Amino acid sequence: MYTMGIDIGSASSKVVILKDGNDIVAGEVIQFGTGSSGPQRALEAAFEKTGLSFADMTKVVATGYGRFSVEQADKQISEISCHAKGIHFMVPTARTIIDIGGQDAKAIKLDKRGTVSQFFMNDKCAAGTGRFLEVMSRVLEVKLEEMADYDSRATEVVSVSSTCTVFAESEVISHLSNEIPKENIIAGVHASVASKACGLAYRTGLEEDIVMSGGVAQNAGVVRAISRELQKNVIVAPNPQIIGALGAALFAYDEAMKAQ
Amino acid sequence: MSKVETILANMKAVAANPKQAIADAQAKTGKAAVGVLPVYAPEEIVYAAGALPVGCWGKATKNISKARTYLPAFACSIMQSIMEMELEGVYDDLKAVLVSSPCDTLKCMGQKWKGKCPVIQFVHPQNRNLESANVFLVEEYKLVRKALEEALDVTITDEAINKAIDVYNENRQAVRKFLEVAADYPQVIDPVARHAIMKARFFMDKADHTAAIKELTAELEAMPKEAWKGKKVILTGITAEPDEFLEILKEFDIAVVADDLAQESRQVRVDVPEGDEPLMRLAKQWQNMYGCSLATDRDKDRIPMICDMVEKYGADAVIYCQMKFCDPEEFDYPLLYSKMEEKEIRNLMIEIDQQASSFEQIRTRIQSFVEMF
Numbered sequence: 286m287y288t289m290g291i292d293i294g295s296a297s298s299k300v301v302i303l304k305d306g307n308d309i310v311a312g313e314v315i316q317f318g319t320g321s322s323g324p325q326r327a328l329e330a331a332f333e334k335t336g337l338s339f340a341d342m343t344k345v346v347a348t349g350y351g352r353f354s355v356e357q358a359d360k361q362i363s364e365i366s367c368h369a370k371g372i373h374f375m376v377p378t379a380r381t382i383i384d385i386g387g388q389d390a391k392a393i394k395l396d397k398r399g400t401v402s403q404f405f406m407n408d409k410c411a412a413g414t415g416r417f418l419e420v421m422s423r424v425l426e427v428k429l430e431e432m433a434d435y436d437s438r439a440t441e442v443v444s445v446s447s448t449c450t451v452f453a454e455s456e457v458i459s460h461l462s463n464e465i466p467k468e469n470i471i472a473g474v475h476a477s478v479a480s481k482a483c484g485l486a487y488r489t490g491l492e493e494d495i496v497m498s499g500g501v502a503q504n505a506g507v508v509r510a511i512s513r514e515l516q517k518n519v520i521v522a523p524n525p526q527i528i529g530a531l532g533a534a535l536f537a538y539d540e541a542m543k544a545q
Numbered sequence: 546m547s548k549v550e551t552i553l554a555n556m557k558a559v560a561a562n563p564k565q566a567i568a569d570a571q572a573k574t575g576k577a578a579v580g581v582l583p584v585y586a587p588e589e590i591v592y593a594a595g596a597l598p599v600g601c602w603g604k605a606t607k608n609i610s611k612a613r614t615y616l617p618a619f620a621c622s623i624m625q626s627i628m629e630m631e632l633e634g635v636y637d638d639l640k641a642v643l644v645s646s647p648c649d650t651l652k653c654m655g656q657k658w659k660g661k662c663p664v665i666q667f668v669h670p671q672n673r674n675l676e677s678a679n680v681f682l683v684e685e686y687k688l689v690r691k692a693l694e695e696a697l698d699v700t701i702t703d704e705a706i707n708k709a710i711d712v713y714n715e716n717r718q719a720v721r722k723f724l725e726v727a728a729d730y731p732q733v734i735d736p737v738a739r740h741a742i743m744k745a746r747f748f749m750d751k752a753d754h755t756a757a758i759k760e761l762t763a764e765l766e767a768m769p770k771e772a773w774k775g776k777k778v779i780l781t782g783i784t785a786e787p788d789e790f791l792e793i794l795k796e797f798d799i800a801v802v803a804d805d806l807a808q809e810s811r812q813v814r815v816d817v818p819e820g821d822e823p824l825m826r827l828a829k830q831w832q833n834m835y836g837c838s839l840a841t842d843r844d845k846d847r848i849p850m851i852c853d854m855v856e857k858y859g860a861d862a863v864i865y866c867q868m869k870f871c872d873p874e875e876f877d878y879p880l881l882y883s884k885m886e887e888k889e890i891r892n893l894m895i896e897i898d899q900q901a902s903s904f905e906q907i908r909t910r911i912q913s914f915v916e917m918f
């Protein structure tokens with residue numbers, strides 16, 4: 286039996302096809318989100334890879350900001366529940382999730398069964414999200430995927446203290462014109478993202494294991510900064526970008542089993 | 546339309562179009578309108594002056610531009626829209642406005658009123674449990690009374706104030722009774738309707754509101770109670786607006802069984818006590834007020850009060866409606882949050898923003914919250 290999870294975020298679209306609620310046969314990510322061609326392209330990629338089609342899916346669950354735009358979905362489930370479900374599947378010992386996506390950041394507290402017992406979201410402001418890193422990568426002329434490397438060579442963490450993304454950008458520009466090495470500025474940018482995410486995470490009580498997901502979890506610099514701030518070990522979920530879609534596919538599987 | 550439907554439709558119409566409602570009330574009674582800013586004011590003195598007290602609680606989805614000149618960016622969202630409306634002349638037909646000063650924002654708002662009508666500002670004492678606090682507040686209310694007499698060109702007698710107190714106490718009691726009864730009829734009194742009834746209170750003559758509420762309550766009581774399959778919540782905060790937010794609660798089968806909103810239940814929580822001297826009676830009402838972020842309470846009784854409400858109404862959760870940039874409420878939140886976590890009471894904080902135009906994030910939060918159960 287195949288089930289599908291579609292996670293349409295603000296900045297990317299993710300599709301997971303699951304076989305028998307256990308094997309991930311496709312996990313596709315397209316870096317374009319809701320309202321773009323991203324969802325369609327992610328679906329096409331998943332179908333092409335597996336040779337499957339919608340007709341083969343017993344159930345489909347959509348999640349993410351664009352979840353109500355998926356016509357084929359049997360059900361819409363919030364990204365909080367889907368992330369929790371996906372993480373619990375990947376890392377059953379997880380009790381705290383820090384998820385940083387393109388446009389929001391969340392901290393989720395799980396109980397032993399992997400059920401959400403509390404959650405906090407920053408969905409009002411670009412500070413502390415993937416968008417913030419994108420803006421910084423542009424002014425620094427360093428590719429997003431290279432930022433972690435730069436961070437690892439930093440000798441100092443330079444302060445980037447503005448809460449507002451636009452002001453933080455000017456702060457970074459003034460660091461650049463003062464010839465502060467990019468490595469140190471990038472470490473400061475990562476520390477700034479970390480402090481916002483940790484502000485949310487502290488409220489959950491921070492039970493271990495702490496697991497990170499979302500696109501930003503692929504940036505080892507941010508992960509290090511979070512771990513440093515929390516003074517705790519932080520596990521990065523395998524394939525962190527598809528966690529929401531995976532959770533949705535798992536819910537789709539539960540739905541299919543219920544229907545049987 | 547059934548009687549219940551008719552009353553609800555009337556209340557919704559009043560809440561949705563205060564301007565019309567005020568004009569109607571004025572046409573019927575010939576009364577002048579006096580504005581009353583949040584949160585508490587001795588409206589009875591206004592009523593005793595033969596005027597119609599009108600609540601000024603901002604406007605949902607109001608675009609802010611002119612107000613930016615006069616208010617810091619981090620002033621609460623409700624005062625931003627009130628300032629905008631002041632500058633647009635919305636309040637210019639009022640004979641006066643009453644402004645209390647329980648928080649820094651209101652203290653400053655009263656001092657920089659930009660509308661054309663006179664502003665009457667007064668201060669509630671925060672050392673509330675002292676007898677001298679009452680003496681002080683009586684002096685403040687004397688000034689309010691005098692300023693109203695001048696603005697309206699009338700004499701406000703003690704007798705008239707005592708009568709107004711009776712009208713208001715009756716309204717508060719009727720509303721409290723209604724809220725108790727409504728908790729058993731979530732199918733009929735959904736979150737949007739419940740709010741409309743509470744909001745209409747600000748734009749109707751209290752005696753008319755009381756009559757409608759009593760009729761509605763009696764109609765409800767005559768109806769059979771049905772089991773509620775959705776969730777039951779308690780709302781706390783300053784306001785739970787705009788309606789789009791309440792519509793989302795409806796969409797996810799969430800009933801509001803009780804509230805501790807400044808705009809709603811806190812308005813009717815405490816009656817004015819008996820006595821001879823009306824201004825002293827009104828002062829004592831402030832002394833007796835409890836469970837409010839704006840009334841100093843060293844024991845913070847609001848926290849156990851909300852936890853007790855959860856038990857009393859069999860609520861599944863509490864939604865903390867945090868008015869954007871309202872500091873008194875922000876200070877209370879961590880206290881309540883830790884207590885609720887300790888007692889394993891499900892809770893969710895939602896930011897209330899009168900300027901909000903997109904509600905997708907709120908929908909996600911509410912959906913996630915419902916999925917937690």
Ligand code: SF4
Pocket residue numbers: 583621622623624648649650651783839868870871872873874
């Ligand atoms: S919402 Fe809060 S900060 Fe704003 S006026 Fe009311 S009490 Fe003051």
